[in-house]
Amino acid sequence: xxRRSETLLEGETLTKYFGGLPALKxxxxxxxxxxxxxxxxxxxxxxxxxxxxxxxxxxxxxxxxLFRGRDVTGLxxxxxxxxxxxxxxxxxxxxxxxxxxxxxxxxALFAGRDRAAGRSGRDEPEYLLELTGLLDKxxxxxxxxxxxxxxxxxxxxxLATGPELLLLDEAxxxxxxxxxxxxxxxIRRIRDELGVAIIWVEHVVKAxxxxxxxxxxxxxxxxxxxxxxxxxxxDQAVIDAYLGRAE
Numbered sequence: 514x515x516r517r518s519e520t521l522l523e524g525e526t527l528t529k530y531f532g533g534l535p536a537l538k539x540x541x542x543x544x545x546x547x548x549x550x551x552x553x554x555x556x557x558x559x560x561x562x563x564x565x566x567x568x569x570x571x572x573x574x575x576x577x578x579l580f581r582g583r584d585v586t587g588l589x590x591x592x593x594x595x596x597x598x599x600x601x602x603x604x605x606x607x608x609x610x611x612x613x614x615x616x617x618x619x620x621a622l623f624a625g626r627d628r629a630a631g632r633s634g635r636d637e638p639e640y641l642l643e644l645t646g647l648l649d650k651x652x653x654x655x656x657x658x659x660x661x662x663x664x665x666x667x668x669x670x671x672l673a674t675g676p677e678l679l680l681l682d683e684a685x686x687x688x689x690x691x692x693x694x695x696x697x698x699x700i701r702r703i704r705d706e707l708g709v710a711i712i713w714v715e716h717v718v719k720a721x722x723x724x725x726x727x728x729x730x731x732x733x734x735x736x737x738x739x740x741x742x743x744x745x746x747x748d749q750a751v752i753d754a755y756l757g758r759a760e
Contacts, residue, residue, distance in 0.1 A: 521546045521581060521710050522567070522598075522678055528575035529562050529734075536562045537734045539576070544678065544710050549700065551725030551742070552714045555755050558731040560714045564680050567712070568600045569593040580678070594623045599676035603683040605663035607655050607670070614638050614651040616666055620673030641669040644702065661692065668699075672707065679703065681713045685720070693717060697724050718755075722746060730755065 522544040529537040537559040544550050552560050565571040567578060569590040577586040580596055588596070599620075607616050617638045642648040645665040650658060658666065664684055671679060685696040697720055703709050715721050721728060722742040730738040730745060732754040738745050745751055 519546045520544070521548075523579040524563075524567070524576065525579070526576040527563065527566055527573050527578070529559075529566060529571055530574045535734050537566070537573075537731075540731070540734075540736045541576075542729055542736065542739060544712060546677070547704060547708050547710055548727065549704055549711045549713065549725050551721035551728040552712055552731070553716075553718060553721055553728060553755065554731035557733075559734040560731055561682055562734070563731070564600065564682050564712070564714065567593075568598060568680055591623060594674055594676075597675070597677040598680065599671035599674045599678070600680040600682065601664075601668050601671045601684040603664075603686055605660070605667050607663060607666055609655045612652050612654060613647055613658070613666060614642065616655070617641050617669045617673050620670035621675075624673070624675040638669075638673065641672050644672070644706075645669045645699070661688070672703070672709070676709055678710045678712070681711060681715070683714050683716065685715060685717075688717075693720050696720070700724055 520543050524540060524542050527537055527540045528535060540559070540563060552563070554560055562571065566573050569588050569592065572587045577584055579585070580598065585593060585596060608619065611619070642651050645668060647662060647665055647669065650662065655663065668684060685693065688696060700711060700713065701724060704711060713721060713725065725742055727740060728742050728745045729736060730751050737750045737754060738748045
């Protein structure tokens with residue numbers, strides 16, 4: 514897939530206070546179209562807070578979010594989704610009364626872009642079932658799925674909205690090494706086949722370093738490093754705050 518350098522999302526001096534304490538302070542960054550961006554940091558560093566700002570769950574105390582050059586600061590989550598940003602959480606939130614296929618199809622209700630243009634049906638349920646390995650489970654109720662399969666279903670439903678940017682908030686946690694390798698391959702495939710940019714929060718640093726083109730590192734709500742994975746892994750501030758040793 515050809516790399517595109519156009520800026521898709523911009524966060525400008527994003528700050529969020531809770532009870533007078535900053536969970537996030539003056540974080541500025543960009544995401545390019547089709548880029549896989551890793552987001553790492555210790556527990557409580559502000560990673561989920563940042564995703565909450567980007568997805569409309571929280572409104573920033575200061576700063577703004579631009580998506581495709583338009584200010585989307587303060588829009589509600591469904592409005593953000595219609596503009597092309599989808600989020601996958603660690604805890605599945607599927608509809609238990611629906612089949613796997615119907616759960617995926619409902620994601621299309623939140624699509625705001627012309628999904629037919631240039632997508633060749635790649636956000637349709639059958640394609641997404643194949644992509645996530647759930648094709649043989651398409652008619653099952655949710656009780657027939659494992660926890661990891663339910664997480665894959667969440668991912669498929671998010672992709673059904675036809676996003677340009679996908680936010681993965683520890684959606685692959687708890688995987689064994691073989692499952693993590695498959696997850697890494699799936700993330701690459703989503704970017705390569707669908708052209709979707711991805712911000713991936715994950716505690717398994719090796720996975721992030723093996724997939725992301727750039728990495729952002731947060732600590733105590735502040736951005737302490739950004740750059741290619743190999744460069745970030747050698748950054749002394751990152752080693753002291755998070756990695757503990759050079760990887």
